[in-house]
Amino acid sequence: REKVEITKEQRALMKAIVDAYNRHQIPQDVAKKLLQEQYSPEENFLLLTEMATSQVQVLVEFTKNIPGFVSLDREDQIALLKGSAVEAMFLRSAQVFSRKMPSGHTDVLEERIRKSGMPEEFMTPMFNFYKSIGELHMVQEEQAILTAITILTPDRPYVKDHQAVERLQESMLVVLRKLCVLQHPQELQYFARLLGRLTELRTLSHYHAEMLTSWRMNDHKFTPLLCEIWDVQ
């Protein structure tokens, strides 16, 4: 069994990312709202755009605290944020969905989401993703570093300095791998399974833009920030 040790620098890197991740939580808990009552498709769409807009703002703050990010080329910083925002939103939604809740609440939440007005064909892949994230029982350090790894994906469109992004992502991957071995010693392929979720996440976000306009309502209104980030309107 290999002796896995997290170095002082890696611990500092991890602490910086986890602190930033915890500092930038979503303002109010959408799950609580959804458990209170079933909203109309229009109200749900508005709730989604509000939550997604504030999540993008939170994501920008979180990203600025990823060691090395602000020293990247500024246009590459934008390209990384734009390229990962939808994935980060689904990753965060999966974490909200998989949170430990009183028994039965998750079923109610799932029901509310299924009836929210979103297109049927998106539900299976979305809930499959949520459940596969839930099964991993990630600790918050893993959640934070996985989000950072998602943002620091070198092959996003329009990224110029691939190498620089790859170097930053590489140091996160090394820390995450060690963390997985330490946190889940019984599951030898836990790290590989965790990274496999990022592939599922990319597929999910691939259909996102076209799915938005098939939300069961007319006249889909977006905030200016979401128009930028979501390739809509």
Ligand SMILES: O=C(c1ccccc1)c1ccc(-c2nc3ccccc3n2[C@H](C(=O)NC2CCCCC2)C2CCCCC2)cc1
């Ligand atoms: O973009 C989506 C989409 C999907 C299919 C077609 C078109 C758009 C799309 C994207 C997230 C969720 C989604 N999955 C959730 C899991 C658990 C709890 C809430 C969840 N939500 C939405 C939500 O507010 N997410 C927040 C979570 C915090 C970070 C910002 C986002 C609500 C919105 C009100 C109605 C019901 C779901 C649901 C849907």
